[in-house]
Amino acid sequence: MSRYAAPEKRKRAERRGRWSEWGAAMYLLARGYRILAMRYRVRAGEVDIIARRGEVIAFVEVKARRDLMAAIDAVTFTSQNRIRAAGDHWLARQPDAARLSRRYDIVAIVPWKWPRHIEGAF
Numbered sequence: 001m002s003r004y005a006a007p008e009k010r011k012r013a014e015r016r017g018r019w020s021e022w023g024a025a026m027y028l029l030a031r032g033y034r035i036l037a038m039r040y041r042v043r044a045g046e047v048d049i050i051a052r053r054g055e056v057i058a059f060v061e062v063k064a065r066r067d068l069m070a071a072i073d074a075v076t077f078t079s080q081n082r083i084r085a086a087g088d089h090w091l092a093r094q095p096d097a098a099r100l101s102r103r104y105d106i107v108a109i110v111p112w113k114w115p116r117h118i119e120g121a122f
Helices: 005-030 068-073 077-092
Strands: 034-042 047-055 056-064 101-109 117-118
Touching: 005 034, 005 047, 005 056, 005 101, 034 077, 047 077, 056 068, 056 077, 068 101, 068 117, 077 101
Parallel strands: 056 101
Antiparallel strands: 034 047, 047 056, 101 117
């Protein structure tokens, strides 16, 4: 393997991740969610998608894997904590935060299947 193969592989993974996040956002829009932020990053962590439907704020982690269980298992305890920290940071800056409910979801992107939205995954 050449020294240029690893950066190219990383670029492909990054591109696939961005397309997966875009597809998940379109799926959530079709289900009645409003997308408030994508790729929200702070020092403490990152949330792929922040979406709202009614009084519920969903902090969504998007995972593209070969099968559903691999996507769910890819959201480790450490990544859950980073998503929660970033979500708390975002929510603290919202004027109506006191009346909003929060939820942590996963959208699994599996080849040749519709996105799978797991509400309240963690």
